[in-house]
Amino acid sequence: SQKIEQNSEALNIQEGKTATLTCNYTNYSPAYLQWYRQDPGRGPVFLLLIRENEKEKRKERLKVTFDTTLKQSLFHITASQPADSATYLCALDLYGNNRLAFGKGNQVVVIP
Amino acid sequence: GAGVSQTPSNKVTEKGKYVELRCDPISGHTALYWYRQSLGQGPEFLIYFQGTGAADDSGLPNDRFFAVRPEGSVSTLKIQRTERGDSAVYLCASSFSGGGINEQFFGPGTRLTVL
Numbered sequence: 001s002q003k004i005e006q007n008s009e010a011l012n013i014q015e016g017k018t019a020t021l022t023c024n025y026t027n028y029s030p031a032y033l034q035w036y037r038q039d040p041g042r043g044p045v046f047l048l049l050i051r052e053n054e055k056e057k058r059k060e061r062l063k064v065t066f067d068t069t070l071k072q073s074l075f076h077i078t079a080s081q082p083a084d085s086a087t088y089l090c091a092l093d094l095y096g097n098n099r100l101a102f103g104k105g106n107q108v109v110v111i112p
Numbered sequence: 113g114a115g116v117s118q119t120p121s122n123k124v125t126e127k128g129k130y131v132e133l134r135c136d137p138i139s140g141h142t143a144l145y146w147y148r149q150s151l152g153q154g155p156e157f158l159i160y161f162q163g164t165g166a167a168d169d170s171g172l173p174n175d176r177f178f179a180v181r182p183e184g185s186v187s188t189l190k191i192q193r194t195e196r197g198d199s200a201v202y203l204c205a206s207s208f209s210g211g212g213i214n215e216q217f218f219g220p221g222t223r224l225t226v227l
Contacts (some may be wrong), residue, residue: 043218
């Protein structure tokens, strides 16, 4: 069965530094991958989508890479701010109908 | 504009009872999704509607779970004979269309607690 793995340990990072999160997946070849942000008590919020033929995607201070050979996506938050503290989820579309399979999420804590 | 809304925000019930959870998607969004999220886990797909019909209900855990979307807008997730293991946050999302690649907009969720 397919598996989506994100680091279960929270990432504590100093304000201003770059936070890097990893999403690994197995037994699947997704056409694209998405990243969402989730704050406590709230639903996920879409951040970025990257397609299989794209190596890198940027949006403001966010950057996502996608390596289909390694089956891995990296998510970077540059110049991190305390307001970036949240849980970040990666998600794959399993069957091409936007039915998303999510990783467990990786919590980021930005320390002022 | 208004986002996806879900009611109630919290629901506490007793084992064996029936519950209904409601989702109001963003106006004009034809695709609607239900997910379930347990503590420390990512959302888990339950069912997907395209218009009024359930295009994919393969994520429903068993026949105690059922969802409807009779007019292609509001959806209700129904759980019969609730069990303690059903306790979770139930998330609803909508998107402009189920076909192609579309961003999903999530509601705040309904926290269901089965005692």
